Amino acid sequence: xxxxxxxxxxxxxxxxxxxxxxxxxxxxxxxxxxxxxxxxxxxxxxxxxxxxxxxxxxxxxxxxxxxxxxxxxxxxxxxxxxxxxxxxxxxxxxxxxxxxxxxxxxxxxxxxxxxxxxxxxxxxxxxxxxxxxxxxxxxxxxxxxxxxxxxxxxxxxxxxxxxxxxxxxxxxxxxxxxxxxxxxxxxxxxxxxxxxxxxxxxxxxxxxxxxxxxxxxxxxxxxxxxxxxxxxxxxxxxxxxxxxxxxxxxxxxxxxxxxxxxxxxxxxxxxxxxxxxxxxxxxxxxxxxxxxxxxxxxxxxxxxxxxxxxxxxxxxxxxxxxxxxxxxxxxxxxxxxxxxxxxxxxxxxxxxxxxxxxxxxxxxxxxxxxxxxxxxxxxxxx
Numbered sequence: 001x002x003x004x005x006x007x008x009x010x011x012x013x014x015x016x017x018x019x020x021x022x023x024x025x026x027x028x029x030x031x032x033x034x035x036x037x038x039x040x041x042x043x044x045x046x047x048x049x050x051x052x053x054x055x056x057x058x059x060x061x062x063x064x065x066x067x068x069x070x071x072x073x074x075x076x077x078x079x080x081x082x083x084x085x086x087x088x089x090x091x092x093x094x095x096x097x098x099x100x101x102x103x104x105x106x107x108x109x110x111x112x113x114x115x116x117x118x119x120x121x122x123x124x125x126x127x128x129x130x131x132x133x134x135x136x137x138x139x140x141x142x143x144x145x146x147x148x149x150x151x152x153x154x155x156x157x158x159x160x161x162x163x164x165x166x167x168x169x170x171x172x173x174x175x176x177x178x179x180x181x182x183x184x185x186x187x188x189x190x191x192x193x194x195x196x197x198x199x200x201x202x203x204x205x206x207x208x209x210x211x212x213x214x215x216x217x218x219x220x221x222x223x224x225x226x227x228x229x230x231x232x233x234x235x236x237x238x239x240x241x242x243x244x245x246x247x248x249x250x251x252x253x254x255x256x257x258x259x260x261x262x263x264x265x266x267x268x269x270x271x272x273x274x275x276x277x278x279x280x281x282x283x284x285x286x287x288x289x290x291x292x293x294x295x296x297x298x299x300x301x302x303x304x305x306x307x308x309x310x311x312x313x314x315x316x317x318x319x320x321x322x323x324x325x326x327x328x329x330x331x332x333x334x335x336x337x338x339x340x341x342x343x344x345x346x347x348x349x350x351x352x353x354x355x356x357x358x359x360x361x362x363x364x365x366x367x368x369x370x371x372x373x374x375x376x377x378x379x380x381x382x
Contacts, residue, residue, distance in 0.1 A: 016102040016111065020319065024072045026357075030343075031075045033351050048082075051288045051310050052217035052244045054171055056139050058082035060301070063247075063292050063313035064143035064174060064221070069120045070128040074135040084136075085313065086129070087143035088176045089166070091158055093121035094148060097181060103259050109296050109320050113251065114261030116181040117145050122165045129169050142170040143221065145179060152184045152193065156200050163201065167208045170216055175201060178223035178250035180262040186223055191233055202241045217244035217288075224249035224271050224293060228278065235282045245288030247313065248275050252293075265316040269294025273307055280308045296320065 014022060049056050061083035067073050070086040077084055096118025103112045119125065122144070133140065144162040146155040159175060166173060177188040177197070188197055201218060209215030220243060222234065238246065249272055251262025272293035279289055291309035295301055296317040304312060340361045347354035 015100065016104040017099070020066075020102075024067070024075075027075050028072060029354065031078060033347075033354065049310070052172060052219075053214055054139055054217065056082045056311065057137070059305070059310070060312045060314065061085065061139070061141075061290075062318065063315040064088055064141070064176065065115075066315055066318070068118065070125050070132065070142075073129075073140060074132040077136050077138040081138065081314075083139035083141060083171075083311070085141035085143055085174055087119065087125065087174070088117050088145040088179065089119050089122040089125045089142065089162065090117050090145055090147040091122055091161055092147060093124070094118055101181075101261065103257065103261070105257070105265075106320070108266060109316070110257075110263055110265035110267045111316050111319070112255065112257050112259050112261045112263045114181045114259075116148065117179065122162055126165060126169055133169070139171045140169075141172045141174050141219070142166045143174040143176050145176040145182065146185060146188075148182055152187055155185075155188055155193070156197050159197065159201055160204050163204050163208070167205075167216055172217040172219055172244070173205075174219050174221050174247060176221045176250075178221050180223070180225075180251060180253045186225075189223060189226060189230065189234060191230070194234060195237055198237060198241050198243065202243065219243070219245040219247055219288070219290065221247040222249050222275075224252045224268055224275055225254055226275075231275070231278065232282055235279055235287070239283055239286050243287065245290055245310075246279060247290045247292055248272065248279055249293050264293060265320060266294060266296055269296070269300065273304070276304065276307050276309060 049059050058080075060081060062073075062076050062081050062085065064085040064087050067076065067084065067086045068088070073084040073086050094117050097114050097116035101114045101116070105111070120128075125142075129140070129142075144159060144166060146158040150158050163173060175198075177185060177194075179185055187193060198220070205215040205218055220234070220238060222231070226234065235246075249268075251264045252268050252271060253262055255263040255267060257263065272291065272295075276289060276291050279287070283289075288310045289308065290311045290313055291304045291307075292313040292315065294317075295304060295312060295314055300317070301312055340358045344355060344358035344362070347358060
């Protein structure tokens with residue numbers, strides 16, 4: 001809850017990519033000084049579940065892309081999420097695509113991004129994982145993807161090297177072949193490339209398992225824009241090669257926003273539900289299905305479980321919750337003021353920085369609340 005309120009405030013002040021970084025950095029400050037009371041959530045009441053040979057503390061996690069460099073996964077876990085996926089990591093550091101590359105549509109509850117696997121590279125990423133994992137009590141997924149400069153015919157080499165790097169650090173490995181923001185990456189889901197790639201990936205897993213009954217789980221992150229025919233081929237081949245699960249799904253390029261990139265949020269809710277139902281109809285219980293995309297409310301999550309999702313990943317819904325309608329915003333302002341007052345009480349005589357931050361945010365939220373009340377009054381008599 002605190003993260004959402006904080007995100008609301010920062011979203012009004014900064015561009016999307018900057019506001020996301022500032023929100024995570026603010027959470028880190030609170031975490032470091034031990035103000036865990038500010039990191040409130042109701043997700044801890046969700047029951048644990050066994051999937052892919054792993055015990056997930058609960059069924060709700062954070063999707064890859066939010067914590068690209070594995071700097072905050074232990075803090076996100078402290079919020080109550082049962083699992084966190086970090087990355088996507090590439091072999092070498094990447095700056096990603098030119099900015100602006102994140103476009104936020106607050107009233108609609110959608111985001112279009114063309115980030116392009118911007119990350120510090122797998123070597124530095126592993127350093128961050130080693131530093132932060134002792135404070136982590138959930139399931140850690142590591143997402144991997146081919147570098148921008150790697151030719152499509154050589155992509156398998158990137159994935160095999162990446163698996164070598166991350167294998168001992170991951171609870172599961174997510175093979176990302178579906179980002180629309182790396183040129184030709186989605187071609188890896190086509191039959192000519194897919195069969196060869198997934199066979200090589202699973203053989204690598206078997207080699208690294210070193211005689212264990214099962215190796216680390218491998219999951220594939222799938223595009224929502226696949227044709228039904230090709231999607232079925234992916235599902236069948238995944239079962240044949242003993243892939244453990246699928247993430248359904250990534251962002252969609254089928255939108256009309258006039259900007260480059262994949263869209264997430266409300267726009268792809270129906271598409272994500274359709275793909276989940278289709279996947280379950282083909283694979284039955286043979287694959288663990290992790291549902292992502294268009295999960296903006298508690299009702300969305302409940303519906304997705306009803307549609308047979310085993311696990312849930314949040315991203316856009318976590319960032320956007322309660323950020324659109326003007327009338328709904330008033331309730332968030334009042335809640336935010338109470339939270340920042342509680343934060344001020346907790347920080348007293350512990351951190352001058354947090355005290356000043358809380359006072360400034362109370363001031364901003366009160367001013368914004370007054371402005372909303374004015375607008376509501378105008379609307380009432382107009």
